[in-house]
Amino acid sequence: MHSHALTQALTLYRSETLTLSQAASRAGRTEEEFAAVLHQYGIEQRPETPTVGAQTERPAPRAD
Numbered sequence: 001m002h003s004h005a006l007t008q009a010l011t012l013y014r015s016e017t018l019t020l021s022q023a024a025s026r027a028g029r030t031e032e033e034f035a036a037v038l039h040q041y042g043i044e045q046r047p048e049t050p051t052v053g054a055q056t057e058r059p060a061p062r063a064d
Contacts, residue, residue, distance in 0.1 A: 010037070
């Protein structure tokens with residue numbers, strides 16, 4: 001089953017359905033391990049883009 005999860009994660013990453021982090025999690029690997037597998041299979045690693053609605057670290061406005 002583990003190889004099936006890896007194959008599925010590779011396919012979904014390649015089709016841009018999952019991010020690197022999501023695909024690594026689905027495959028049961030760390031991001032570094034999954035990136036190494038991408039390289040092994042000749043799949044180019046995409047730059048991670050912030051998700052929609054991602055918060056940047058800044059203080060919330062005060063409601064005085």
